[in-house]
Amino acid sequence: MILFLLDFSNFDFDQLFAMNDDSNPIMMLVWILPIILFVFYGQRIQLYVTSGEIKKAIKKLDSFREESRDELIDYVKKNTIPENDPTVKLDRFLDYFTIMPVDMDPNGIVDKVRHTVRAREDYTREHIRTLSPQISDFELTKVQTLLEIASSLQMIFKIVNHMFLTAKKQNNYPLILPLQMILPFIMEQAEAMNEAIPAFKSGQPVGDGIGPMIVGKMMLNCEKETISFQTILAKTDFEDRHLFLLKAEGPGSTVGRPADALEKITAENSIDTIIMIDAALKMEGEDSASVAQGFGAAIGGIGTERFQIEAVATTKNIPIFSIVVKQSVKEAITLMTKDIADKADETRLQVYEMIKDNTKQGQSVVIIGVGNTVGVPQ
Amino acid sequence: MIFSNIFSKKKITIAYTVVVCSKCNMQRKRKFTIGDVLFSESSKCSSCDGISVIEKIFGETFEQ
Numbered sequence: 001m002i003l004f005l006l007d008f009s010n011f012d013f014d015q016l017f018a019m020n021d022d023s024n025p026i027m028m029l030v031w032i033l034p035i036i037l038f039v040f041y042g043q044r045i046q047l048y049v050t051s052g053e054i055k056k057a058i059k060k061l062d063s064f065r066e067e068s069r070d071e072l073i074d075y076v077k078k079n080t081i082p083e084n085d086p087t088v089k090l091d092r093f094l095d096y097f098t099i100m101p102v103d104m105d106p107n108g109i110v111d112k113v114r115h116t117v118r119a120r121e122d123y124t125r126e127h128i129r130t131l132s133p134q135i136s137d138f139e140l141t142k143v144q145t146l147l148e149i150a151s152s153l154q155m156i157f158k159i160v161n162h163m164f165l166t167a168k169k170q171n172n173y174p175l176i177l178p179l180q181m182i183l184p185f186i187m188e189q190a191e192a193m194n195e196a197i198p199a200f201k202s203g204q205p206v207g208d209g210i211g212p213m214i215v216g217k218m219m220l221n222c223e224k225e226t227i228s229f230q231t232i233l234a235k236t237d238f239e240d241r242h243l244f245l246l247k248a249e250g251p252g253s254t255v256g257r258p259a260d261a262l263e264k265i266t267a268e269n270s271i272d273t274i275i276m277i278d279a280a281l282k283m284e285g286e287d288s289a290s291v292a293q294g295f296g297a298a299i300g301g302i303g304t305e306r307f308q309i310e311a312v313a314t315t316k317n318i319p320i321f322s323i324v325v326k327q328s329v330k331e332a333i334t335l336m337t338k339d340i341a342d343k344a345d346e347t348r349l350q351v352y353e354m355i356k357d358n359t360k361q362g363q364s365v366v367i368i369g370v371g372n373t374v375g376v377p378q
Numbered sequence: 379m380i381f382s383n384i385f386s387k388k389k390i391t392i393a394y395t396v397v398v399c400s401k402c403n404m405q406r407k408r409k410f411t412i413g414d415v416l417f418s419e420s421s422k423c424s425s426c427d428g429i430s431v432i433e434k435i436f437g438e439t440f441e442q
Binding site: 199202203204205216220334335338342344376378 | 415
């Protein structure tokens with residue numbers, strides 16, 4: 001019926017495009033002006049549209065930066081009894097930067113990175129102690145984490161603002177494109193960091209603490225010793241296997257130094273298997289708190305700990321098995337969700353199963369609970 | 379964007395502590411209080427004379 005109404009053989013092209021002599025000049029302008037406008041000013045228009053969105057994000061980042069700074073200063077003043085007003089010193093700490101070693105010659109780069117990062121951590125720790133000499137180790141780890149969060153948020157704000165202002169100053173739209181593309185990911189990280197502050201202030205376990213939570217429970221009623229900096233070792237037996245349980249020293253906010261601890265254990269004992277339990281970032285579409293098993297060292301961070309663990313395992317020919325609890329960036333650094341906490345017992349049973357499946361009686365296993373142990377003692 | 383801001387509900391997270399009696403295994407969920415850490419002794423069990431130990435600490439998010 002409709003086909004009868006449309007006559008495809010009778011188009012008047014002159015009328016359609018209005019290019020004949022009697023066409024309306026105003027209509028011509030309506031056609032041509034936007035084309036000229038978009039050809040010459042298209043990028044600039046896009047820049048204005050995009051910059052509106054980026055400006056909103058920068059405003060949000062600025063508020064995160066300000067809030068995290070205020071929270072840090074407020075926490076230090078209320079909880080650590082500083083000798084003098086800590087504001088000036090803390091502001092100085094927030095601006096500290098780390099220059100990573102030159103990687104043109106990558107030989108020995110891991111040792112250099114480890115040295116730089118540890119030097120920064122040691123420096124920060126000692127300077128927080130100078131603010132308040134009576135501060136307990138537990139409070140010190142919390143202040144150190146809050147300082148890291150505030151410092152990271154400050155750095156994110158500065159970088160995003162710099163990229164935006166440079167693009168705007170140069171009227172350079174292509175320069176703003178990478179920022180526009182990466183901004184949602186940056187905002188996700190920044191929002192997660194901002195929401196992590198209350199959990200660290202209150203000493204509550206975070207999603208990343210699932211590994212220490214599982215190993216911490218396995219350590220209960222065992223004799224414990226400090227094996228490396230902020231890292232605890234407990235020895236126990238399970239079905240005729242010797243277990244070396246490792247986790248960061250809780251309930252402070254620290255990840256410890258599991259690689260140093262593993263190096264010491266393997267130097268003094270014959271180890272047959274390493275099992276690592278950690279939180280892992282879930283992919284989009286994956287269920288939060290789902291548990292997965294695999295091979296290789298499950299440990300995040302800058303990569304130096306993983307490198308050291310892999311080096312020890314390779315030298316001594318020890319297989320590494322991993323169990324991970326999947327979660328989002330936000331879940332990993334904010335207060336542990338019920339779903340993740342509920343998976344602790346199930347994952348612990350999987351660890352015991354893994355020990356039985358992969359080792360024989362009389363063998364030794366190192367079990368490492370990887371992650372931030374805030375709110376999780378042993 | 380405007381509508382999403384108007385209609386989006388504010389989310390609040392409340393921290394809870396789950397304590398388990400080491401004698402009768404009775405579980406009790408209460409609001410988190412500062413000083414709560416996992417595996418520490420929390421209080422006397424309300425149903426027997428056992429000691430309750432903190433088993434879990436987690437957050438639950440609600441929309442306002």
